[in-house]
Amino acid sequence: DAKTTQPNSMESNEEEPVHLPCNHSTISGTDYIHWYRQLPSQGPEYVIHGLTSNVNNRMASLAIAEDRKSSTLILHRATLRDAAVYYCILRVSGGSNYKLTFGKGTLLTVNP
Amino acid sequence: DGGITQSPKYLFRKEGQNVTLSCEQNLNHDAMYWYRQDPGQGLRLIYYSQIVNDFQKGDIAEGYSVSREKKESFPLTVTSAQKNPTAFYLCASSMSGQYYNEQFFGPGTRLTVL
Numbered sequence: 001d002a003k004t005t006q007p008n009s010m011e012s013n014e015e016e017p018v019h020l021p022c023n024h025s026t027i028s029g030t031d032y033i034h035w036y037r038q039l040p041s042q043g044p045e046y047v048i049h050g051l052t053s054n055v056n057n058r059m060a061s062l063a064i065a066e067d068r069k070s071s072t073l074i075l076h077r078a079t080l081r082d083a084a085v086y087y088c089i090l091r092v093s094g095g096s097n098y099k100l101t102f103g104k105g106t107l108l109t110v111n112p
Numbered sequence: 113d114g115g116i117t118q119s120p121k122y123l124f125r126k127e128g129q130n131v132t133l134s135c136e137q138n139l140n141h142d143a144m145y146w147y148r149q150d151p152g153q154g155l156r157l158i159y160y161s162q163i164v165n166d167f168q169k170g171d172i173a174e175g176y177s178v179s180r181e182k183k184e185s186f187p188l189t190v191t192s193a194q195k196n197p198t199a200f201y202l203c204a205s206s207m208s209g210q211y212y213n214e215q216f217f218g219p220g221t222r223l224t225v226l
Contacts, residue, residue: 034214043220044215046213046214098145098160098208098215099157102155102156104153105154
């Protein structure tokens with residue numbers, strides 16, 4: 001499976017934008033980039049996913065590098081409720097493979 | 113409300129006992145999954161099922177067993193053969209095939225083996 005590399009932790013202030021980076025230099029052409037987040041003692045929650053183009057939804061934006069070797073999850077205005085572990089995951093498309101491989105993720109701390 | 117339920121939230125067992133964790137979903141999803149999470153670590157896939165009466169081993173299936181007799185239910189049994197069963201267990205479900213986008217997770221069961 002292609003691997004992702006994320007910083008162990010990041011810190012942000014409330015109301016400011018947050019850019020969470022992810023490197024995936026061995027990504028293949030059919031791998032989707034998924035982001036999930038996990039609040040303490042809860043199950044992970046889907047945030048966003050993309051293949052080649054940048055994506056926006058109500059929770060966040062996903063910026064994908066042109067060579068697809070890296071991506072950035074953007075939270076436009078961090079709130080205290082955004083404090084969580086954020087996982088960047090590559091998923092092979094097609095067939096019946098729905099497997100997600102979670103790394104350690106990035107622990108985001110949001111300061112009031 | 114549609115969603116995934118796991119029960120109980122906390123579970124304590126003595127070493128050597130088998131224990132079954134419950135997972136139910138009313139999202140009409142074909143696929144269901146079991147993950148294990150240890151402190152400070154990411155999730156690891158134990159078993160997954162894409163359709164009723166069928167399931168596949170994930171990365172760490174040893175010491176675990178599952179069944180999928182109904183679409184809504186995917187119970188996980190932690191057997192006495194699992195050497196380090198104390199962990200946070202998460203169940204998830206998803207649509208399948210071309211409709212797959214995301215996995216929906218339950219609240220988890222924290223198992224402690226004494």
